[in-house]
Amino acid sequence: MRAAPMFAAVLLLFASRNLAADESKPTDDLTQLKGVWRVVSTSGHGTTITAEGQTGHDGQPLWGETSFTFAGDQLKTTQEPVVLPKINPAAGFIFAIRYEPASYRVKITSPEEGPAQIDLTTPEGMVLKGIYELKGDSLKLALVNWLACDGANDAAKAAAADAKERPAKFTPPADGQYVFYVLQRANP
Numbered sequence: 001m002r003a004a005p006m007f008a009a010v011l012l013l014f015a016s017r018n019l020a021a022d023e024s025k026p027t028d029d030l031t032q033l034k035g036v037w038r039v040v041s042t043s044g045h046g047t048t049i050t051a052e053g054q055t056g057h058d059g060q061p062l063w064g065e066t067s068f069t070f071a072g073d074q075l076k077t078t079q080e081p082v083v084l085p086k087i088n089p090a091a092g093f094i095f096a097i098r099y100e101p102a103s104y105r106v107k108i109t110s111p112e113e114g115p116a117q118i119d120l121t122t123p124e125g126m127v128l129k130g131i132y133e134l135k136g137d138s139l140k141l142a143l144v145n146w147l148a149c150d151g152a153n154d155a156a157k158a159a160a161a162d163a164k165e166r167p168a169k170f171t172p173p174a175d176g177q178y179v180f181y182v183l184q185r186a187n188p
Contacts, residue, residue: 029108030070030106032134033070035187036067036069036185036186036187037139037183038051038183038185039051039183040138041182042081042083042095042181043172043179043181044095044178044179045172045175046172046174065078066078066080066097068080070106073105074105075120076103077098080098081097081179083095083145083147083179084147084176085176094176104121105121114131115131116132117166118131118141122146124154124158125154126146126149126157126158127161129166130143130167131167131168131169131170138182138184138185139181139183139184139185140181140182142167143178144167144177145179148164
């Protein structure tokens with residue numbers, strides 16, 4: 001009779017060790033994301049804009065002052081490129097720059113199947129669901145577009161973000177509901 005409780009205790013110990021191993025991957029990825037990243041390209045509305053060789057309306061290199069900085073479970077962006085959720089065909093604007101710095105709390109998970117998941121939470125409580133792929137000094141991000149989360153107040157915007165599906169792949173759809181970034185580590 002004592003064998004059954006002993007077996008259960010060993011099984012529980014083994015399961016907790018496997019769980020601890022599974023939980024270490026997100027921490028490892030957060031460590032690997034640490035640092036400053038530059039935008040290589042931004043995609044939305046089925047269109048991709050690459051920074052190389054492009055200049056902004058001010059004549060400066062496109063996204064030259066833009067950075068994504070990961071530190072622990074925090075992400076701070078400077079001059080973040082954004083995808084306008086609705087485009088005005090007459091104006092032709094698809095992208096804009098968010099000039100005020102933004103900060104997000106970062107949570108990453110590694111599901112058994114499919115791409116690794118990332119959630120960026122705004123100070124107002126909006127959770128932008130996404131996926132990511134980290135290969136050396138290159139990082140792909142696909143996220144719910146925060147500008148596409150309509151609402152009269154922060155709670156309504158958070159509910160709108162929560163209702164959106166997590167992107168499943170790194171191919172931008174034809175609408176502006178998602179934003180896709182390719183980032184390169186600055187000073188690897």
